[in-house]
Amino acid sequence: MLPLKEKDKPIIRKLLSSGCCARCVLRFCCVTLQAAYRKPPQDTLRELRAFVHDAENGETRESAEGNGETPDAAAAAEPAGDPPSKRAKLERVGTGAAEEEEEEDAAVEPKEEEPSVCVSCLGVLQELCGPTHAVKIAERVKAEKYEFDTLLLSVSLPAQLCVREHSCWLHVKKEMREKSLAVDKDDLVQVKETFKWVMQGAVAQELGGVPVVIRSLFEVGVEFTHPETDADCHFLATACASCFKSNRNKRSVFTRMAVVKALEKISDAVFLKHYSSPPAAPTSSCSTENIQCLHLAIFVAGRYNKFSRSLPQTPWVIDGERRMESSVEELIAAPVLSSFRADGFNFSSSGREDVDVRTLGNGRPFAMELLDPHRTKLSHVEMKQLQEVVFITHSQSIIIIISFPS
Template sequence: MFPLSEENKHVAQLLFSSGTCPRCIFRLCGVDLHAPYRRPSKHAAWLLVKQEMGKQSLSMGRNDVVQLKEAFKWITHPLFSEELGVPIDGKSLFEVSVVFAHPETAEDCHFLGEVCPDCFKPAKNKQSVFTRMAVLKALNKIKEDNFLEQFPCPPNSPKTVCTVLGIECTHGAVFVAGRYNKYSRNLPQTPWIIDGERKMESSVEELISDHLLAVFKAESFNFSSSGREDVDVRTLGNGRPFAVELLNPHRVHFTSQEVRELQQKINKSSDKIQVRDLQLVTREAIGYMKEGEEGKTKTYSALIWTNKVIQKKDIGFLNDLKDLKIDQKTPLRVLHRRPLAVRTRAIHSMETRYLDEHHFRLYLKTQAGTYIKEFVHGDFGRTRPNIGSLMNVTADILELDVESVDVDWPPALDD
């Protein structure tokens, strides 16, 4: 005999007489002991419980009900453990997906589509609009009286059992992080494809991730990094932090020596990039890469041309400017993929090196997210002030290098 509070005994009897399964009775009566769910043995049912509790002047909220997914775990985990002969870890990265079908109740949710049509939108890779999240959204939106008019309460008892359509075993994603250097001025960070046509042979993403995909025997990947450089910009110094999410890998255990060998393999495969500090990380750790990204600093080296003849004294004043605030309207060259806005950025410091009457090199330490090219040439006045306006010349940038990305992640490893 499992404990039910006195006020729940009448409700439990009512539910049982309506055909509600014993496990759902436990859920709706708030029994949070695991044992009852292991023994063999709904929204509408919940409303029934709420009504009966109201008759007894007792309140009943959804938080008082054991969630279905929790009850399902309590039911299935012991069965898997017994059948496979291994302990069950609820946080394991090994996932088993089971697809069920029950034609008798397949239409139960369809009335929600008429009452709350805005909750059900077609989505990619979804065969039906009646997804779990969409149904929950509609159930939270629909008024209780309206629901009771549309659906029997208590719900009708099913006459058939569900059938299994398929079982799929997958491994949760694993994450690999590191830092990369890019030495080519003809290499995009991600595949450059316009209107279905590839514009360049490869990318930083592919030169790194293709090796990881093969070694981890993963189905696919997602690449992310701390910012990005243009195709014609090199990334030098200690490199740019990156992370690769490997989906459904078939191999996940690697020694530190094997990871070092993988890093060497990537580095030997191309002279356009190099990676360092390659390591396995957790999903949570990737947050450090993006955390406070705009507050970080980056250092650049730019080769600059001026239309007017300059002398060394003409550029010296730039060395004295500290924490210069600039306003940057979204550059024309990225307006097709970024919203129009004016962003204030800081040029923390500048250092100049005179080359000749029309060229000098400029070293900048800036707030992350600063458009360096536009700070030099002004982008038709969309960035103010800019090097051209500060020097009263027409200035352009011939070469740009990222010298450092000041994000202290992932942890540096010994060579």
């Protein structure tokens, strides 16, 4: 059973008639039970309609009782003898009347199907929030060949979803006010949270049970776009020009943060002057523009000795021309990057020496920041092997990694 209350019934009616999907209806009813969103949308929709239908039947019964009538009394009040026209109608039951009544009932009862595309979430919580999409995300993660113990699922949504959600909120706001409901827009469950509640378990299952948590070094980002409704935000540039400033580093001034800020500033009257409530039904769902995997940087530390007087610490390039064949940084970084399968690195050392200065004794401490490593753990034996690989004879220089933490 869905955790709904009597006060939610008028809101459910309005949202369903406006073209909202079942999960968005639960969001606007401030349902925070995660299990409710994990149900198949068709089952949720069926329960919502049954919940509203029972309420309507209850109101009908109350109306009849208020007039002093009961179903049994109404039946008893009918005359014992049926007129010829009624008998003729009853005789037709076996010859097609039953089929006509079934057609009439079907016309009255709404189909237990969700709208083609939800006017609020633009399909993000419909076909894009289920087992098929979980398989797609898992396949992308497997293809990248990362090693990880936990996973963080992040979601990037188009900014126009904020506009559409605000429009739906204004559509039911009047009902809430009439019912004296102390509900704020911030109380609504966000699309992003709903998507995670449904998809985290499904993605984890597809990846063999890897925990999907709220904090992890490994992140899988899913980015949605919806070009059809990009123009939904454009009126805000006129209604609240101060919230939108051009930035060369951004593809559009209509960022999610700017749109949210504008919606907080403008009044309901100004919003409704430029945008319909409820929003118009879209013809297509959001599309997954990108599924990106990223592992946060890890650090490797150690010490190095340099016995050469002709080897710089870092690449020596002047006016675009390389002065030395290699450097300490490059000789250390190459095998380390290969072992951790990292996309890049930043090299730092405790001080530096000139090209003709040797580094003796216990060596100079250094640290490497490995960017987006696909592997994050090496065994003690593998670390020893890496030290041996970095033991390099380079012309007349010898570099030895004194120690790596295991």
